[in-house]
Amino acid sequence: MTSPFAKWFKMPSLGDRLRKWGVREDLVIAAENTAFGRQGDRGLADLAERLTDDERVIRLLEARHGKAIGLLTLTSRRLIFLTLGGIKNSELQIDLADVIHTAWEQRRGMGTVRITTRDQEEPTVFDQILGTQAEWLCADVGAAKDPNRAPAPPPTPETGAAPTDPLKLLAELRAVHDAGLIDDDEYERRKAVLIKEL
Template sequence: MAKINVRPDIDAAAERIGSVVGAKREIEHLPEVLWEGETVDMLAGGSYGGGIGLLALTDLRLIFLKHGIMSQKLEDFPLGNISSVQWTAGMLMGTLTVYASGNKAEITQIAKPAGKALSDKLRMTLAQLKAPVVPPAPAPVALLGVQEVTSRLATLDQLRAAGAITDAEYQERRSAILSSI
């Protein structure tokens, strides 16, 4: 595809997909629908809801944009709302089915190489997004208790050696520390 000179991330994505017949207008208008700070990862041409347009995968959403002379259509699927995607392909074209918030959207007539690459990237992004965050394992409570008691006893020994507490106070506090175990 010829260089469009819209924005570096959009231009790079457009160059990777090659020819997107009839999508130049959508590519030029894509910055108008992007959120602040949102970047485009991949593009593909396709048909959705009776119109041929542009499918854009960003770091935040999957967007279908049709920007015709007589009508415009914009539908977006925030990545956090997408539960799964399905890619099916024939010889040249394929269909990307997106399941989001209990709904199903089928984007058809996507060129096979671009659609496969986009669906793979989308699946990988969703897997990373939904991967459970595993917190670091906490130190065993018993070990923390032993370390705390040892520290308190060492401080108590230092206080007695410095003459800050009497032997009777030392014995009383030492007994209290040991009984807290």
């Protein structure tokens, strides 16, 4: 389904744009269920090049690691953090087999995830995660690691979030703003309303 914003401005959805670029379907579905900042779309093509044929994208979100903003992607085999902008080809990979503990917390609508692996004393921290995505990521990592429970398939357009999902509306609002159809003030006003719904 298309949001009221996209219908009003007759804009192609993120999924439509990605499919047109030839991006694989599991990444398209994960991207459709993610709220991105302005740089997120550009990193999706780079991310698609790094995925192997034998792994499936489970969850995708925008996060910060250190001082860099990037895409944090959970696949059936690993976590990949791909930096957006600034640092070219900067990435971090964590094999799921090495993960021994995950933890999340949320404050003021922003989440933090801590991933501890066998060979680290200190956890790897990802923060500035919008809404409840940090909690979802930790649950998905646990499901992907549990051999008795297969990870849940990513949502499909038929079973995915309703168009009133604030994260989906935020992603579409950003697309409308990036297209120049609303100004910065209108974007910030509408974004604040949606963030309160998280």
